[in-house]
Amino acid sequence: MSPPPHLTEGLCGRSRPDHFQGVATIVLKLLNLVHPNRAYFGRKDAQQLAIVQQLVADFNLDTVIVPCPILREPSGLALSSRNQYLSPEQKQQATALFKGLTNAQTLFQSGIRDRDSLLKEIHTTLTQDPNIQLDYADLVDPHTLEPLTQIDREGLVAIAAYVGTTRLIDNILLDGRKPILAIDGPAGAGKSTVTRRCAAALGLLYLDTGAMYRAMTWLVLQSGIALEDEVAIADLVSQAQIELKPGDTLTDPLQVKVNGQEITQAIRSREVTAQVSAVSAQNAVRAVLGKQQQAYGQKGGVAAEGRDIGTHVFPEAGLKIFLTATPAERARRRFAELADPSGLTLEQLAQDIAERDRKDSQRAIAPLRKASDAIEVLTDGLSVDEVVEKLCISITNDAQTLSSRCRMQRRIVLPIHAKRTLGVLNR
Numbered sequence: 001m002s003p004p005p006h007l008t009e010g011l012c013g014r015s016r017p018d019h020f021q022g023v024a025t026i027v028l029k030l031l032n033l034v035h036p037n038r039a040y041f042g043r044k045d046a047q048q049l050a051i052v053q054q055l056v057a058d059f060n061l062d063t064v065i066v067p068c069p070i071l072r073e074p075s076g077l078a079l080s081s082r083n084q085y086l087s088p089e090q091k092q093q094a095t096a097l098f099k100g101l102t103n104a105q106t107l108f109q110s111g112i113r114d115r116d117s118l119l120k121e122i123h124t125t126l127t128q129d130p131n132i133q134l135d136y137a138d139l140v141d142p143h144t145l146e147p148l149t150q151i152d153r154e155g156l157v158a159i160a161a162y163v164g165t166t167r168l169i170d171n172i173l174l175d176g177r178k179p180i181l182a183i184d185g186p187a188g189a190g191k192s193t194v195t196r197r198c199a200a201a202l203g204l205l206y207l208d209t210g211a212m213y214r215a216m217t218w219l220v221l222q223s224g225i226a227l228e229d230e231v232a233i234a235d236l237v238s239q240a241q242i243e244l245k246p247g248d249t250l251t252d253p254l255q256v257k258v259n260g261q262e263i264t265q266a267i268r269s270r271e272v273t274a275q276v277s278a279v280s281a282q283n284a285v286r287a288v289l290g291k292q293q294q295a296y297g298q299k300g301g302v303a304a305e306g307r308d309i310g311t312h313v314f315p316e317a318g319l320k321i322f323l324t325a326t327p328a329e330r331a332r333r334r335f336a337e338l339a340d341p342s343g344l345t346l347e348q349l350a351q352d353i354a355e356r357d358r359k360d361s362q363r364a365i366a367p368l369r370k371a372s373d374a375i376e377v378l379t380d381g382l383s384v385d386e387v388v389e390k391l392c393i394s395i396t397n398d399a400q401t402l403s404s405r406c407r408m409q410r411r412i413v414l415p416i417h418a419k420r421t422l423g424v425l426n427r
């Protein structure tokens, strides 16, 4: 088992040859033995994280790798088992690593994007203290670890330095992309309207991932392929072309085409709605559509809604909302929206929704879940307009924060701030 050299040979690989080969082998063995749904890796070992993520992709492992933020002492020193080797004085000196990184971050936030300026800042900070010996400071792509001459999207500034005889590492992720807003929740919670209007208010691209799963379901039903024939469905889906085009106004429906055919209305039929959970539970369908959704998010600037956006598609989204309402309320809303109930009663609709919720949240792959860092918003008793208005105001106020703060801070600052604002919603 041999990860690509661009991942293992740079950064710490220069002074620790073969180390990452060993890490990759051990992690692969462990994941193969345990088959966990999720495995958590800290961001402090950014090189290890990138290697493990590549490993999971290369070997098609089912485990989701969850990156965890760097935990720090109040001084900024990143927590590490190695800190036990530092004297109290050395611990104080070691805070220069974080200081160097935050100085570089401040430069970045002021618009400086080039390698030389960012790394010079680190060198200047770290060479001020003769007790610190810099091993390396580098600016790399956080996924490929290849050196960057400037940050177009995101960059990882990584450093290693000796404090006495103890070698410490630390890093910071600098993200120049526009934000990603993830809105998940069960059927009928009002996600589409809310996400669409928030996207318009923030100048983000609106991505209705449910429409993509519906389009694939329509295609499967049209083709006559049995729902159990996962191989044929995988083939069909991998060759299908989906086109999503926003309506002319915020109330016009999103235009959906598949393989050139207009299916905007057809994907909302009762037949498609009844089968969409079965199709969207299939591994190949999720893999193909998940990749397409991530491609939309590559440059950021996306407001996406669905069931697994915050948990799987964009686990790094700047802001995650879990929009929900009681089942009775959701059924009432959906029933009121029906232009032509065609004999469908409120009770039947409630049963349909409950059944879809059950399937979507109990499937093996990417089930409907509230991400651990999502803000839950219960919308019972509120009109969609009220939710949109309050959520949009809160997010618009945060838009600046969203795009300018580093991810590490976003995780902490945004949810607390947004929770405070959203508290108003629940009064």
Ligand code: DC
Residues within 6 Å of the ligand: 187, 188, 209, 210, 211, 213, 214, 276, 277, 280, 281, 305, 306, 307, 308, 309, 356, 360
């Ligand atoms: O949001 P919607 O009702 O249009 O979604 C239709 C179905 O698509 C939903 O019941 C499950 C599936 N879906 C999914 O599995 N993952 C998503 N991210 C979005 C939708």
